[in-house]
Every structure is written in structure tokens, then in C-alpha cells.
Amino acid sequence: MFVACRGMWCTKLGLIMPGSVDHKAIEKNSGINISHLQEWMNARGIGQGIIKDTELLAGGTQNILMRFSRKGEFYVLRRPPLFPRPNSNESIRREVKVLSALKNTSVPHPMIIADETEDSEFGFAFYIMRWIDGFNVTNEMPALHASNPSIRFEMGMNLVRTAADLSKIDYVAVGLSDFGNVDNYLSRQVKRWLKQVEGYCNVEQWPGPDNIPGLLKVSDWLERYQPSTFSPGLMHGDFHVANVMFDRWSPKILAVIDWELSTLGDPLIDFAWLLVTWPNEDDEKGIFNVSPWQGFPTSREMVDCYKEISGRDLSSLDWYRVFACFKLGILLESTYVRACAGKVPMEKGKVMHDMTRYLFNQALSII
Numbered sequence: 001m002f003v004a005c006r007g008m009w010c011t012k013l014g015l016i017m018p019g020s021v022d023h024k025a026i027e028k029n030s031g032i033n034i035s036h037l038q039e040w041m042n043a044r045g046i047g048q049g050i051i052k053d054t055e056l057l058a059g060g061t062q063n064i065l066m067r068f069s070r071k072g073e074f075y076v077l078r079r080p081p082l083f084p085r086p087n088s089n090e091s092i093r094r095e096v097k098v099l100s101a102l103k104n105t106s107v108p109h110p111m112i113i114a115d116e117t118e119d120s121e122f123g124f125a126f127y128i129m130r131w132i133d134g135f136n137v138t139n140e141m142p143a144l145h146a147s148n149p150s151i152r153f154e155m156g157m158n159l160v161r162t163a164a165d166l167s168k169i170d171y172v173a174v175g176l177s178d179f180g181n182v183d184n185y186l187s188r189q190v191k192r193w194l195k196q197v198e199g200y201c202n203v204e205q206w207p208g209p210d211n212i213p214g215l216l217k218v219s220d221w222l223e224r225y226q227p228s229t230f231s232p233g234l235m236h237g238d239f240h241v242a243n244v245m246f247d248r249w250s251p252k253i254l255a256v257i258d259w260e261l262s263t264l265g266d267p268l269i270d271f272a273w274l275l276v277t278w279p280n281e282d283d284e285k286g287i288f289n290v291s292p293w294q295g296f297p298t299s300r301e302m303v304d305c306y307k308e309i310s311g312r313d314l315s316s317l318d319w320y321r322v323f324a325c326f327k328l329g330i331l332l333e334s335t336y337v338r339a340c341a342g343k344v345p346m347e348k349g350k351v352m353h354d355m356t357r358y359l360f361n362q363a364l365s366i367i
Contacts (some may be wrong), residue, residue, distance in 0.1 A: 004060045026054045026061035031082050036122065039068075046114055047073055048205050054188065058208055063092075063260065067131060074131035079124050083343045091260045093117045094127040094179075098234075099129075099175040106165050108255045133255040137290045142248050149295025149299050154251035155240075156297040157305055162253055163239055163274060164309035167267035172233045177214065182232035182262030193330045200333065205340035210352075212333065212361040218326050221367050227316040230266045237261025237271040238272070240277040242288055271306050272320035273328060275299055276362060287355055325363035329356040 025035040029323060038051045057076070058067040065078045078095070080088030096117055115127035135344045137144060137155070145151050171177065197209050207361035208243045209215050222257040236243075245254045292298070295306075307314050324341035339349020 009362070023051075023054055026056060026066065029082075030056060030066050030078065030079070031124070032066060032134065033122070034068075035075070040072070040116070040121075041128075043167045044114055047071065047075070047235055049258065057111075065355075076110075076131055076238065077126055077128050079122075085123070089125040089247050092127065095259045098176065098179065098259050099127075099170075099178050101281075102169075105169055107162060107169065108253050109259070110255050110257060116185075132245050132255050132257075134243060134247055136242060138242045138288050141291065144249065144255075145246070145251070149292075151251045152292070152295035155176075155246060156302065157180055157249055158253050159241060159244060159274060160271075160297075160305045161309060162256060163236075163267070164245075164306050166236060166239075166256075166270065167233050167310050169311065171264055175233060176264065179234070179262075180285045182264050185232065185265045186226055186230055189327070190219050190226075194219055195329055196330055196334070200337045203337050203341045205325050206337050207340075212329065213357055214364045215360065217367065218322060218360060218363045222319070222323055222326060225316075225319050225334075227319060231237050231312060232264060232270070233265055233267040234260075235265045235267055235270050237263055237270070239273050240287070241274070241290065242277075266320075267310075268312060268314075268317070268320045269324060272308075272317065272324040275302065276321050276324045276328070278302070278358065287358070322363045322366050324361040326367070329359035329363075332356045332359070349352035 026032070027034060034051050035052065035280060041047055041051075049071035051070055053066050053067070053068050053069040053074070057067055063078050064081060068075055068077070076093070080092060085091075085331065092115075096112060096115045097110050098300045099109055101229060103111075110129040110132060113130060114126045115125075117125045117127070118124070137145075145155065151250075171179065197212075197215070200206055201208065236256060236259060238258055239256070244256055244259045246252065247254050277287040279288070279290065279293060279296075303317065306312075334352075336349040336353035336356070337343045339346045339352075
């Protein structure tokens with residue numbers, strides 16, 4: 001799920017220095033028994049030698065990522081959080097399914113090597129993927145990219161092209177016909193996410209829905225102006241610049257990461273999600289801190305590119321932008337709710353809550 005500074009593939013939490021064979025801190029913070037994992041990999045012929053270079057990667061509060069090596073080859077294991085949600089294991093299973101389905105498509109994605117999703121002997125579902133030696137712009141900007149505005153422009157446009165390519169995937173042909181319910185998809189959304197907010201009220205320490213600016217005004221507007229039709233497709237569900245790994249030597253995208261919210265629905269939501277998290281051309285403020293910013297495409301340039309490649313009708317794009325603010329804001333608020341319940345650090349919860357307020361104020365501005 002979304003977080004302010006993801007960098008899940010390249011930012012270390014500093015629990016153990018690379019090369020260390022003392023796994024105690026990693027095991028404590030990840031719930032992963034390193035020796036057990038090594039035996040599991042041996043039984044499946046995955047890699048050779050002892051597991052070392054173990055490190056946890058910075059990411060969201062929703063899943064745990066551990067990078068490690070065996071005989072010089074690096075891997076990443078992804079599992080649910082230590083305080084799992086009721087559907088945490090199912091989310092991992094869905095990620096495995098969608099990433100496997102994307103194998104022969106043009107959409108760049110992590111390559112799964114192995115998974116344990118059914119009645120796991122570890123007590124949780126997980127999968128192992130190949131390490132992607134790229135970078136995330138919310139954490140770093142290599143000298144090549146930092147010094148060349150034209151490269152940064154192509155990086156932004158490649159994001160749009162990837163979103164458009166994803167929207168054109170034949171989800172039936174790739175085996176995802178049962179990956180979601182597209183019937184009345186849009187008409188179900190507002191009520192579904194308001195119900196999520198109702199669930200937050202079960203945490204007494206949470207300040208309540210009045211702390212989300214314009215929640216009812218935004219939801220009423222969305223129901224009043226909902227598009228009457230849409231063209232269904234495969235959605236990433238959390239498509240933004242921080243969920244992408246770029247190549248260190250070009251503007252190429254190596255992989256779109258974090259597919260836990262993927263489903264069948266309306267791909268225009270993915271594109272709107274990208275737009276509402278994109279820094280504003282006027283004040284360069286937004287969800288993410290990307291520097292240098294000059295050179296990245298404007299929202300207008302992105303809209304023109306997406307329209308040309310996807311062939312989709314963008315006449316109701318403002319509705320999708322407001323809905324993206326609404327849904328993403330409610331999702332981010334869940335971390336604040338968990339912080340109020342003492343399940344994640346309050347510092348991180350407050351960051352997410354500030355983002356929720358930013359998004360709802362943006363929605364009100366669009367309205």
C-alpha cells in the first residue's frame with residue numbers, strides 16, 4: 001500500500017549491516033526464521049549456500065520486505081505485516097496471481113521466483129522475487145537523471161505509457177477473468193469506502209470522520225456526478241511515482257511494484273491516481289518530494305499522452321481525480337487509525353493523516 005517514501009527495493013532500515021550473519025534483529029522485526037527459510041529454499045532448489053546480507057527494506061506499514069543473498073545472488077521476500085489484517089494473506093495470494101499473469105505482457109513488473117500461499121508452514125503467505133537493481137525517485141536521483149531534464153521528462157512520460165499499457169491488457173486472455181467483479185463497479189465504490197470509514201470508528205482513540213475535510217461533501221458529489229458507463233480493465237490500484245523502479249542508466253521503468261490493491265475495475269482510476277499524487281506545476285507541492293523536479297512533464301502533457309495511447313474517453317477525468325483523492329485519502333487514514341490503536345508508530349500515522357487532509361482539500365478544490 002501507499003506510503004510517503006517507499007523505496008522498498010533500495011532503502012535500508014539499518015537493522016543489520018549488509019554481510020552480517022547475525023539474523024536476530026531481522027527475525028525479531030520480520031517474523032521470518034532465516035534457517036527455516038534457507039531449508040525451504042533448499043528443498044525447492046532455489047539458490048545455493050547460506051543466507052546472508054539480510055536487510056529489511058523501507059516500505060509501507062502494510063507488508064514486510066526482506067532482501068538477502070545466497071552465493072552472490074540477491075532476492076526479496078515479501079510477507080504480511082507482523083500485525084496482519086484479516087485479509088493480509090489473501091492480498092499476498094492476489095499479488096502472486098497478478099504478477100504471474102503479467103509475465104508475457106509489456107507491463108514491467110517484479111519476477112516471482114517462488115511462493116508459499118497455501119497453508120504455509122511459516123504461518124503466513126509470502127513470495128520471493130528477484131532483486132531489482134533500480135532506483136525510486138522519492139529516495140534518490142542518480143547523477144545522470146538529476147543533470148538532464150529531458151531524461152526526467154521521459155521518466156514521467158514512461159509512467160503514463162505504462163499506465164496506458166496496463167489499461168489495454170486483455171484480462172481474460174491472461175487468466176484474470178475472476179480477479180474482480182466489474183458489474184456496477186463505479187456505483188459500488190463510494191458506499192464501499194464510506195463503510196471503511198465507519199470501521200475506523202471502532203477505534204476509540206481515532207478523532208473521527210470530522211477530522212477528514214469535506215468527507216460528506218466529496219462523497220455526495222461523487223454519487224451525483226458518477227459516469228454512467230466505463231470500460232473495464234485491470235487496475236494496479238496504487239499507481240504513482242513511488243511505486244515504480246527506474247533504470248539507473250536510462251529513463252526506462254524496470255518494474256511497477258506493490259500490486260496488493262490490484263483488481264478488475266476502471267483503469268482510469270489508476271491514471272487519476274497518478275495525477276492527484278503528481279506535484280502541482282504552480283507550487284511544486286504534492287504527496288512526494290522529488291528533486292530536482294524541473295523537466296518532469298506537466299499534468300496536461302500527461303493527459304494528452306494517456307488519451308492518445310489508451311484511446312479512453314477522458315471527458316469525466318475530473319470525477320476520477322476527485323474519486324482518486326477520496327479513496328486514497330481513506331486508505332491512508334487507515335495507517336493513522338492503526339497508529340491511534342498503537343499498532344504502528346504515531347509519527348508515521350500523522351504523516352499519513354496529513355496526506356489524507358491534503359488529498360481531500362485537493363478534491364474540494366477540483367469540485
